[in-house]
Amino acid sequence: xxxxxxxxxxxxxxxxxxxxxxxxxxxxxxxxxxxxxxxxxxxxxxxxxxxxxxxxxxxxxxxxxxxxxxxxxxxxxxxxxxxxxxxxxxxxxxxxxxxxxxxxxxxxxxxxxxxxxxxxxxxxxxxxxxxxxxxxxxxxxxxxxxxxxxxxxxxxxxxxxxxxxxxxxxxxxxxxxxxxxxxxxxxxxxxxxxxxxxxxxxxxxxxxxxxxxxxxxxxxxxxxxx
Amino acid sequence: xxxxxxxxxxxxxxxxxxxxxxxxxxxxxxxxxxxxxxxxxxxxxxxxxxxxxxxxxxxxxxxxxxxxxxxxxxxxxxxxxxxxxxxxxxxxxxxxxxxxxxxxxxxxxxxxxxxxxxxxxxxxxxxxxxxxxxxxxxxxxxxxxxxxxxxxxxxxxxxxxxxxxxxxxxxxxxxxxxxxxxxxxxxxxxxxxxxxxxxxxxxxxxxxxxxxxxxxxxxxxxxxxxxxxxxxxxxxxxxxxxxxxxxxxxxxxxxxxxxxxxxxxxxxxxxxxxxxxxxxxxxxxxxxxxxxxxxxxxxxxxxxxxxxxxxxxxxxxxxxxxxxxxxxxxxxxxxxxxxxxxxxxxxxxxxxxxxxxxxxxxxxxxxxxxxxxxxxxxxxxxxxxxxxxxxxxxxxxxxxxxxxxxxxxxxxxxxxxxxx
Numbered sequence: 133x134x135x136x137x138x139x140x141x142x143x144x145x146x147x148x149x150x151x152x153x154x155x156x157x158x159x160x161x162x163x164x165x166x167x168x169x170x171x172x173x174x175x176x177x178x179x180x181x182x183x184x185x186x187x188x189x190x191x192x193x194x195x196x197x198x199x200x201x202x203x204x205x206x207x208x209x210x211x212x213x214x215x216x217x218x219x220x221x222x223x224x225x226x227x228x229x230x231x232x233x234x235x236x237x238x239x240x241x242x243x244x245x246x247x248x249x250x251x252x253x254x255x256x257x258x259x260x261x262x263x264x265x266x267x268x269x270x271x272x273x274x275x276x277x278x279x280x281x282x283x284x285x286x287x288x289x290x291x292x293x294x295x296x297x298x299x300x301x302x303x304x305x306x307x308x309x310x311x312x313x314x315x316x317x318x319x320x321x322x323x324x325x326x327x328x329x330x331x332x333x334x335x336x337x338x339x340x341x342x343x344x345x346x347x348x349x350x351x352x353x354x355x356x357x358x
Numbered sequence: 359x360x361x362x363x364x365x366x367x368x369x370x371x372x373x374x375x376x377x378x379x380x381x382x383x384x385x386x387x388x389x390x391x392x393x394x395x396x397x398x399x400x401x402x403x404x405x406x407x408x409x410x411x412x413x414x415x416x417x418x419x420x421x422x423x424x425x426x427x428x429x430x431x432x433x434x435x436x437x438x439x440x441x442x443x444x445x446x447x448x449x450x451x452x453x454x455x456x457x458x459x460x461x462x463x464x465x466x467x468x469x470x471x472x473x474x475x476x477x478x479x480x481x482x483x484x485x486x487x488x489x490x491x492x493x494x495x496x497x498x499x500x501x502x503x504x505x506x507x508x509x510x511x512x513x514x515x516x517x518x519x520x521x522x523x524x525x526x527x528x529x530x531x532x533x534x535x536x537x538x539x540x541x542x543x544x545x546x547x548x549x550x551x552x553x554x555x556x557x558x559x560x561x562x563x564x565x566x567x568x569x570x571x572x573x574x575x576x577x578x579x580x581x582x583x584x585x586x587x588x589x590x591x592x593x594x595x596x597x598x599x600x601x602x603x604x605x606x607x608x609x610x611x612x613x614x615x616x617x618x619x620x621x622x623x624x625x626x627x628x629x630x631x632x633x634x635x636x637x638x639x640x641x642x643x644x645x646x647x648x649x650x651x652x653x654x655x656x657x658x659x660x661x662x663x664x665x666x667x668x669x670x671x672x673x674x675x676x677x678x679x680x681x682x683x684x685x686x687x688x689x690x691x692x693x694x695x696x697x698x699x700x701x702x703x704x705x706x707x708x709x710x711x712x713x714x715x716x717x718x719x720x721x722x723x724x725x726x727x728x729x730x731x732x733x734x735x736x737x738x739x740x741x742x743x744x745x746x747x748x749x750x751x752x753x754x755x756x757x758x759x760x761x762x763x764x765x766x767x768x769x770x771x772x773x774x775x776x777x778x
Contacts, residue, residue, distance in 0.1 A: 186683060186772040207687045214685020225680045225775065242685045286684070 133293060133325055134160040134183060139192035141178050141348075152178040154348045156192070160294075160327060160341075165320045167339035168329045175348040176329050177298070183327060184217050184296045185209045197293055214242050218287025222299035224279040226271040226286075232258060233267040236286045243290060257285040261315065277308030284315060288324075295319065297328040301335060313338060385702060388659075388666050392706020392751075393713065395659035399652025400714035400747055404737035406645030412735025413641040416560035417634045419567075421497045423597055426563055426628040427590040427607060436618040445615050445624055447587040449579065452490065454614070455590070459606040461599035465592040466493035469578045469585045470564060475571065477530045477541045484526050485570045486543065488578020488585070494521075496593045498557060499567065505537045505552025512551075512574045519577075520548040525568040527553045546581065548573065558732050561633050563589075600631060653750050659706065660754035667699050667762035678766050679774025692763035699759025700752075707751040715739060 141153040152175045160166055170176040181187040182194065185201055188209070194202045201212055218239075219225075226235045237254035245253070258267055261281040271279050280300060287295050297316070301309035313334050320326055320338070330336055337356075344352035429445040452465045469488035474481045493499065494507030499521065501507055512519050520541065527534050527550070530541060534553050541548055559566055579585060592607075594600040604627055612619035671678070678691055718737045726736070 181772040184683070186775075187770075207689075210682060210685050210687045213683060219683050221775065225676070225683075227677055227680065238681070239684045242681070242687070242690055290685075 133162050133164070133197060134158065134327075135193075135195040136182070137193050139182065139189045139194065141175075141182065141187070142190045152348055153182070153189070156348075156350055158343065158350065160325070163320070163323050163325055165316075165326045165338065165340045166328070166343060167336045167341070168327065168343045168345060169331070169336060170345035174345045176345050178348075179345065180296065180298055180327075180329055183294070184219060185212045210242075214239055215290060216293040218290065218292035218295045220280070220283050220287050220295060220297035220300045222302040224271070224276075224283045224303070226279055226282055228271055231268050231270055232263060232274065232282045232285075235271070235282055236289050239286060239290045253289055254285070257289045258282070260288075261285045275308070276304045277311055280304060280308070280312050281315070284312075284319075288319070293325060295324055295326045297326065297330075299330055299332075300328065301330070301332050310334060384666060384669075388662050388702050389706040389709060391659040391662040392656070392703050392754075393659075393709035395652075395656030395754075396707045396710025396747060396751065397714050398655040399649065399750065400711055400739070400743060401717065401737060402648035402652040403645065403743045403746065404714065404718055404739050405734070406641070406648040407740050407743060408735035408738040409733070410638070410641035410645055410735075411738060412558065412733060413560065413637045414634075415735075416558040416732070417630070417637045419498060419557045419559035420561050420630065421591070421593070423594065423600060423634070424496055424630050425592050425594070425600070425604065426630070427592060428588075428626040428628075430623050430626045432617045432621055433623045434618045434621045436621065437616050439616055443617075445611075445617065447590070449587060451587065451611070451614075452590055455592070455607060455610055458610050459603060461595050461603040461606060463593045463595045464492040464496050465590055466490035466496055467575055467587045468493070468589050468591060469575060469582070470588045471582065471585070473543050475526070475530060475541050475543055477539075480530065482526065482529050484523075485565055486520075486578075487570060487572045488575040489572050490575050493572065493591065496591050497567070499572065500555045500557070501552035502534065502555050504535070505550075507552055508572060508574050513576045516576045516580050517574060518546055518548045519551045519573065521552045521572045522550055522554065523566070523568040523570045524554050524556055525566075526571060529569075544581070560637065561630060563628065597631065600629065604629065649746065656750055656754055660703070660758045663699055663702055663755070663758035664762060666702075667695055667759055668765065670698070671695065671762045671766040674766075675769060675774045678769050679771045682769070682771035683775060688767040691767045691769075692760075695763035695766055696756065696759035699762075700755040703751055703755030703758065707747070711744075711747065 136156060136158040139153055139156040139158075140151070143150045143152055156179065168176050168179060178187070182189055185196070189202055192202065193200055196212065196216060201209065204212065227238070230238070233251065233254050236257055237250045240250040240253060255267065258264060261284055263278060263281050263285070266274060266278060271282070274282065300316070301312050304312060309332065313332070316326060316328070316335065317338050320340075328335060328339065336342060339356065341353070341355045343350055429447050431444040432439070432441050435441050447467070449467070452467045456462050456465045466489050471486055472483060473486045474483050475486075489508065491508050491510055491513060499507055501521070502524070505521075507521055508519065511517070522530070522536070524534055527536050531539060536550050536553060539550050541550065554567060556568070559568075592603070594603040607627070608619050608625060611625060612621075615624070617624040681691060718739055721736055
């Protein structure tokens, strides 16, 4: 699914060069549930951005489902993100003025799915995460847990190859966090490939594999027997 | 193809519906700014158009596309005759010219003298012209209702009838409804047959028509036996044949009066087309100048729109990042901003146009009199103004939206998602 070899990412700030990732090799297979763990500044956000095609590596190759995405232009990357990656963020990142339904339908809008079909699929997805009765609510009218469910529904709506989650329970109380963790568990059980950055042990425990990163390098890669 | 365009439009529309409409107050102010710019451009162009039409009417008040022909004196020796010889016209030269030159539509001779016109105890000194009936049409002497110009019967019978300029009639009779009334010139009694309608007149060769009088050429000739034709006025068949008519006049008269047809000073012709072209160009120049001023005002409004759009882009940086993460392409990020800018500009344009049209309507109802009003005309809206304004508005809206939108599309999604 994911094949990264010799990935380097260098940021230039003024005359300073910061090497955020150095020579990272990472392969993630189908239906894996990988948690990426590391202290802040370790390069895990950079790795996350690269996996999510939000950014391109300075050098190295990245094959996503067999296709080298390292050399794609902005619009091609946008299409890759749209079709193959579902993002879940710590701060939900829902559009504040759009309803739950419109938020979930957004990736389909960018994919050019017609109106009727778009709403139908968004509706199904919201029902799947248990928010069938909150379709027309604005994010401000939802609880944190509900907002994250909307975000997950949005991540799933285009049937992505990978769900990429960045501290998805970081802004939630523990009860909501557990519920979200359970939801990820269900998704994994249903065959979804998940990559997650987390400090949350509950979440890390459910993951089938844990990648530790420090100073831009992978220092530990441990598999948990399912 | 059509369905593709349609779905694309539908997409832009749904994106726009989600994005637009925050900051209604700020948006309203920007709409007003564009409205103001539109108001100034429409008003200035309409003033220019009104003035152009007034100019147009004024330069043609003396008659449209006419030529005035005066005798001159030769500057070249020709056929045994020396140079410096004065040419003078004869009574029937006009008839000869029109019979020999097919490109002439009409011609009239013109005798002229200043004479005292007397009504009761009042005498007014005015120019009296002796003219042919064709003079009325060529020189745009249109009678007020109830009156007429000189006709062929007047000519044959050498009738003592007179056609008065409207101001002269007012001076003499303190009224313009004077058809049938009598006045005397050198103790000869004349009957008024018509009074001219008011007209704008920017070009003239012996004073404004409104202060002058016309009588039949034959009458004039019988009263003043020593009178010579002062000049002819002629009308070519069409604009295209005007130059041909001019050349033919030289040729025919050169043969009769025996001067070199290339001797331009032997005759003097005032081709009023030249003046019409010049004033039309001046009016157009003024209109372009006014249009540029208006357009600049509108551009200032456009900068307001661009400014607000930049602010909107900055405000929505995070949202743009979210959309990009979810797979929005550059075009899909840009389109709503451009559309929003176009909508703001369009709304402002509609507002400004509406106000302008109201002002123009009100001015049209005002009773404006006097020379300035004659020269300025009244602001007039035209389809050309509508098209020019729409094009400028469209361009302003497009640019005001495009650059902020391009800025939005250049946002790095990874960074903007961290942006608070």
